[in-house]
Amino acid sequence: MKRIGVLSLQGGVEEHISALLSASAKCSMPVQVVEVRSREDAEGLDGIILPGGESTTISRLMERENLFPSVLKIRKIFGTCAGAIMLARSVEGAVAGQRFLSLMDITASRNAYGSQLASFEARITTVFGTINGVFIRAPRLAPASKDCQPMAFYGEEVVAAYQKKGERHFLASSFHPELTTTKFHEFFLKL
Numbered sequence: 001m002k003r004i005g006v007l008s009l010q011g012g013v014e015e016h017i018s019a020l021l022s023a024s025a026k027c028s029m030p031v032q033v034v035e036v037r038s039r040e041d042a043e044g045l046d047g048i049i050l051p052g053g054e055s056t057t058i059s060r061l062m063e064r065e066n067l068f069p070s071v072l073k074i075r076k077i078f079g080t081c082a083g084a085i086m087l088a089r090s091v092e093g094a095v096a097g098q099r100f101l102s103l104m105d106i107t108a109s110r111n112a113y114g115s116q117l118a119s120f121e122a123r124i125t126t127v128f129g130t131i132n133g134v135f136i137r138a139p140r141l142a143p144a145s146k147d148c149q150p151m152a153f154y155g156e157e158v159v160a161a162y163q164k165k166g167e168r169h170f171l172a173s174s175f176h177p178e179l180t181t182t183k184f185h186e187f188f189l190k191l
């Protein structure tokens with residue numbers, strides 16, 4: 001059985017756990033979901049989900065728990081919103097001292113669509129069909145290498161991408177798939 005972690009320091013943790021369990025049932029792939037709060041929790045995972053929330057806080061809490069070295073080693077990582085910012089190789093609008101995993105070849109621009117009040121829901125085109133995308137103080141994501149495959153578009157803009165780097169797999173979305181679909185979690189499970 002696959003062991004998939006959900007970083008559980010802050011943000012949309014419960015929503016990802018439910019989406020993961022529904023995805024597991026839909027693809028008949030049993031998973032053990034591990035809530036990751038400490039280094040021990042992060043050991044031996046097949047993959048981890050980094051939920052949305054606030055990347056400055058996630059960064060600070062990961063540092064406090066000394067989670068960077070263990071999370072950096074996990075082979076499959078799925079980051080949504082703040083989680084996508086944590087994954088990005090370069091980040092615009094980072095605060096001083098903010099630390100990132102910097103694993104995936106995307107550029108993330110924090111809060112690029114505006115403040116909390118400018119959060120929105122829109123129909124977006126994904127490789128799994130059209131869905132509702134929920135954008136909450138979302139970053140703008142731009143693939144920074146041709147190995148990054150777009151997985152979803154909002155108009156012309158890429159709002160989700162996937163990259164295979166050697167034996168490692170990274171999936172990032174600027175919206176919150178866990179709120180409206182299980183398709184991205186199913187894709188992640190099947191990797």
Ligand code: GLN
Pocket residue numbers: 051052053054055056080081082083085110111136137138139
């Ligand atoms: N704006 C937040 C950040 O920069 C991300 C928002 C979210 O994850 N919904 O971390």
